[in-house]
Each structure stands twice: as C-alpha cells, then as structure tokens.
Amino acid sequence: xxxxxxxxxxxxxxxxxxxxxxxxxxxxxxxxxxxxxxxxxxxxxxxxxxxxxxxxxxxxxxxxxxxxxxxxxxxxxxxxxxxxxxxxxxxxxxxxxxxxxxxxxxxxxxxxxxxxxxxxxxxxxxxxxxxxxxxxxxxxxxxxxxxxxxxxxxxxxxxxxxxxxxxxxxxxxxxxxxxxxxxxxxxxxxxxxxxxxxxxxxxxxxxxxxxxxxxxxxxxxxxxxxxxxxxxxxxxx
Amino acid sequence: xxxxxxxxxxxxxxxxxxxxxxxxxxxxxxxxxxxxxxxxxxxxxxxxxxxxxxxxxxxxxxxxxxxxxxxxxxxxxxxxxxxx
Numbered sequence: 001x002x003x004x005x006x007x008x009x010x011x012x013x014x015x016x017x018x019x020x021x022x023x024x025x026x027x028x029x030x031x032x033x034x035x036x037x038x039x040x041x042x043x044x045x046x047x048x049x050x051x052x053x054x055x056x057x058x059x060x061x062x063x064x065x066x067x068x069x070x071x072x073x074x075x076x077x078x079x080x081x082x083x084x085x086x087x088x089x090x091x092x093x094x095x096x097x098x099x100x101x102x103x104x105x106x107x108x109x110x111x112x113x114x115x116x117x118x119x120x121x122x123x124x125x126x127x128x129x130x131x132x133x134x135x136x137x138x139x140x141x142x143x144x145x146x147x148x149x150x151x152x153x154x155x156x157x158x159x160x161x162x163x164x165x166x167x168x169x170x171x172x173x174x175x176x177x178x179x180x181x182x183x184x185x186x187x188x189x190x191x192x193x194x195x196x197x198x199x200x201x202x203x204x205x206x207x208x209x210x211x212x213x214x215x216x217x218x219x220x221x222x223x224x225x226x227x228x229x230x231x232x233x234x235x236x237x
Numbered sequence: 238x239x240x241x242x243x244x245x246x247x248x249x250x251x252x253x254x255x256x257x258x259x260x261x262x263x264x265x266x267x268x269x270x271x272x273x274x275x276x277x278x279x280x281x282x283x284x285x286x287x288x289x290x291x292x293x294x295x296x297x298x299x300x301x302x303x304x305x306x307x308x309x310x311x312x313x314x315x316x317x318x319x320x321x
Contacts (some may be wrong), residue, residue, distance in 0.1 A: 057302070058305055105253075106253055148308050150307070
C-alpha cells in the first residue's frame with residue numbers, strides 16, 4: 001500500500017507513523033508537505049499528531065485550510081482512506097471532514113497516559129483487525145481532546161454508528177473517571193458516514209511494537225493493509 | 238473601518254477556563270462574580286466603508302475561521318463606522 005504522511009509546520013508524530021508503516025509493516029511511505037496540492041497517488045493518507053501552526057486560533061484550524069487539505073478532501077470524497085491521529089483528528093474536525101470539535105480537556109490538564117478504549121464496530125477498514133466490544137489500550141498525549149457536539153448531533157452520530165472508539169474502564173465499562181479529557185459520551189474516535197475517514201485522539205503508532213510494551217495499535221494499521229489488499233484484488237478480478 | 242469580533246464558548250457548554258478564573262477571582266476576594274466566560278477577541282481593520290458589507294464579511298469570516306460554531310458563539314462590533 002502506498003501511504004502518505006502529511007507534514008504541517010509543527011507536526012511531531014509524523015516520523016512515528018512513517019516508522020510503523022515503513023519499518024514495522026514494510027509499506028511504501030512518503031512525507032507530503034502541507035503546501036503540496038497533490039497526494040502523489042497515495043492510497044492511505046495520515047494526518048499525524050503535533051501542534052500544527054502552533055495551535056494558533058484553535059488546534060487544527062489553520063492546518064485545515066492548507067493546500068494539502070484540498071487534496072485530502074478530494075481523496076476522502078472518492079472513498080480514499082484518511083486517518084487523523086490526535087492533532088490530525090483536530091484538523092479533520094476543523095476541515096468538517098469529521099463531525100464535532102475538540103476542546104480543552106475538562107480538567108485543563110495535558111493528559112499523557114495510557115487509556116482503555118472499547119472498539120464499537122469492527123466492520124471498518126480501520127477496525128477489522130479488532131472485534132466489536134474488544135477493549136484495547138493506547139497512549140494519549142493531548143491538552144485539547146475533549147470531544148463536543150450538539151446533543152441532537154451526538155444522538156445522530158450514535159444512531160449512524162459513527163462512534164468508533166470510546167474511553168472505558170479496563171473492564172470495558174463507560175465511566176467518567178476513565179474519561180480523562182471529559183469527552184461527550186466518552187467519544188475517543190469517530191468516522192464519517194461512509195467509514196473511510198477516521199479520527200482518534202489516542203496514538204496507535206505509539207503502541208505498535210513489542211519493544212514498546214504494547215502492540216494494541218498495530219491491528220489498526222494491519223486492518224488498513226488488509227482492506228487495501230482486498231480492494232486491489234477486487235479491482236484485478 | 239475597524240471591527241471587533243469576540244468569540245466565546247457556547248452557553249450550553251461547560252467552560253473549564255472560565256470556571257477556573259471565577260474560582261481564582263473568588264479566592265482573592267471577588268465573591269460577587271457568579272460566572273466567567275473566557276473567550277478571545279480579534280480586532281480587524283477592513284478596507285470597507287459600507288457597514289452592511291462589513292457585517293456580512295465578518296459574519297462569513299466567523300463562520301469559516303474565527304469561530305468554531307460547533308462549540309463557540311461570536312459577536313461582531315463595528316467601530317469607527319463612517320456611513321452607517
């Protein structure tokens with residue numbers, strides 16, 4: 001699979017994603033500078049974590065207007081895979097490619113810790129490596145990950161099965177004390193209605209190697225590879 | 238024409254910053270404060286004289302960039318209006 005990692009001024013998890021895709025999963029990976037208006041034929045585009053544009057105005061607000069995002073939008077509209085991690089999730093909500101907004105954490109603290117997540121559906125390219133209801137562990141590291149939306153929109157997201165990951169207790173129960181940033185309904189990750197764009201605050205790329213003590217994030221990337229391979233096989237048939 | 242745009246969290250949404258500031262004000266003796274909403278303010282200098290057009294432009298700027306209307310409200314004030 002040909003993968004692109006978009007680099008904004010202030011991105012700082014771009015090399016981590018590159019490393020996992022290239023050296024752990026042996027895929028072709030390119031860095032895509034945010035001023036470039038093309039994705040150079042990439043099948044998967046990743047918007048990495050960091051502080052794009054210094055988080056000026058709001059996290060992701062200025063990055064959402066960069067030339068690369070026009071290409072990302074076209075890619076998404078054609079059904080192409082887009083993954084936004086942490087600041088990349090903020091960029092996708094600011095670009096309106098994903099619903100909701102990410103605000104300052106409830107307790108005003110930067111939260112840097114492992115969290116438990118429940119995978120709410122396993123029929124997406126991003127989650128086919130998991131089972132629905134499975135509880136996984138991933139690190140978070142953010143000050144603005146508090147997911148918000150209008151109540152009616154939250155109901156609509158739930159009904160449309162766009163909530164993909166939720167902060168839960170280690171036993172898999174949604175509890176406020178395990179929802180460290182105060183997100184509405186414990187939402188940690190959402191997808192678009194078509195299911196080809198995913199944004200999440202936790203960092204799967206930091207949980208993808210034995211040597212780091214956690215490989216729960218690896219299945220997310222492996223699921224994307226399997227989906228891409230299946231799609232290519234379908235196209236050849 | 239000059240204008241000021243103020244952006245602040247929607248009323249229905251908890252504003253943890255405003256709450257923390259209110260707590261601090263109470264600690265230093267300003268117990269009269271019931272609520273603080275913490276927002277941000279932008280001063281814009283526009284090359285536009287018509288108040289109606291300036292208002293329309295500023296509203297568009299707020300909707301597209303200055304505010305995130307999922308979680309924020311905005312107010313527009315026109316300053317130094319010439320031919321309102």
